[in-house]
Amino acid sequence: MPHISLAAEEIFKIGAFSVTNSLLTTWLMMAILTFVSLMATSKISLIPRPIQSFVEMILEGFFSLFKSINGEKTKMFFPLLATLFIYIISANWIGLLPGIGSIGIYKGEEAHRHFIPLLRGTTADLNTTLALAITAVLAIQYYGIKTLGAKIYLKKFFDFNNPISFFLGPLEIVSEFAKILSFAFRLFGNIFAGEVLLTVVAFLMPFFAPLPFIGLEFFVGMIQALVFSMLTAVFLNTATRQAEH
Amino acid sequence: MAIDTTTLMAGLTVALGSMVPALAIGLMAKAGLEATGRNPEAASEIRTSMILGIAFAEAIAIYCLVTALIIKFVQ
Numbered sequence: 001m002p003h004i005s006l007a008a009e010e011i012f013k014i015g016a017f018s019v020t021n022s023l024l025t026t027w028l029m030m031a032i033l034t035f036v037s038l039m040a041t042s043k044i045s046l047i048p049r050p051i052q053s054f055v056e057m058i059l060e061g062f063f064s065l066f067k068s069i070n071g072e073k074t075k076m077f078f079p080l081l082a083t084l085f086i087y088i089i090s091a092n093w094i095g096l097l098p099g100i101g102s103i104g105i106y107k108g109e110e111a112h113r114h115f116i117p118l119l120r121g122t123t124a125d126l127n128t129t130l131a132l133a134i135t136a137v138l139a140i141q142y143y144g145i146k147t148l149g150a151k152i153y154l155k156k157f158f159d160f161n162n163p164i165s166f167f168l169g170p171l172e173i174v175s176e177f178a179k180i181l182s183f184a185f186r187l188f189g190n191i192f193a194g195e196v197l198l199t200v201v202a203f204l205m206p207f208f209a210p211l212p213f214i215g216l217e218f219f220v221g222m223i224q225a226l227v228f229s230m231l232t233a234v235f236l237n238t239a240t241r242q243a244e245h
Numbered sequence: 246m247a248i249d250t251t252t253l254m255a256g257l258t259v260a261l262g263s264m265v266p267a268l269a270i271g272l273m274a275k276a277g278l279e280a281t282g283r284n285p286e287a288a289s290e291i292r293t294s295m296i297l298g299i300a301f302a303e304a305i306a307i308y309c310l311v312t313a314l315i316i317k318f319v320q
Contacts, residue, residue, distance in 0.1 A: 006318045068290075182304060189307030192314070227300040230293075 008125040009116045021117055022125035029094050069233045077236050080139050085229040092191055092221030095121020123191040133183035136232045144239035190224050255313040262309025269302040
């Protein structure tokens, strides 16, 4: 059986900071995304060049999608939501490229030598998805406090007016932490399970059988990016809405 | 064929844990298709919220999968 590792493997160390293979992929992907953004925005003109109009087309599509959820607050949330979507969809799809997860080095002694891939899908590492989830949930709190004011927003968690809302407050706090966990595990589980599935299918039948599964994984990657950003949009919407009495 | 407890537990976790989410996904797709049949103009909105709901139900099966993977691979 091929070796499957739940955690990302360490490639080298910079001081006490260990650089894992998923971190290397993240840097690669960040470089690509930065390059494309710079290309698209370097010479913005009224009559756009092909790359500018392509990026504009994508962003307009997202804007109208999020507008159906957030209404007139979309302009405030859009940078966060579009960044989450674009980052996650490229992270999910970059893990499906050939060479990622299959090119690597051997480490260890002769007896238990094991294979370490040089690059690993970014979101197939729990650290990445946990960081994304914490960012999303902290942003939700930030926008909630920014639009409603600290006093009104924090009243959701600490309300001493009547016993019911007093006991509901801790539940709200727990549900914020549950959001982090569910965001992180949903994304990690889907993508990691996809990688395991592809590995096992390729091991069982190397030719032609993995093709439909790769198509499925492209679809799953898109759906998970959509789900992550849509859920953030919905939670932002509830966090910035006045409580009705 | 010898089966160790770890493999058995991992298999059982996924098998038991994906039963109810599978039922939930089926029910949601059924409701979505019925709604689309009644009101075909709202098909795109229904599809979006159906996929969101399905992703929620799927997440529960994925939690079981993550648990099973941890049981299997983390010693």
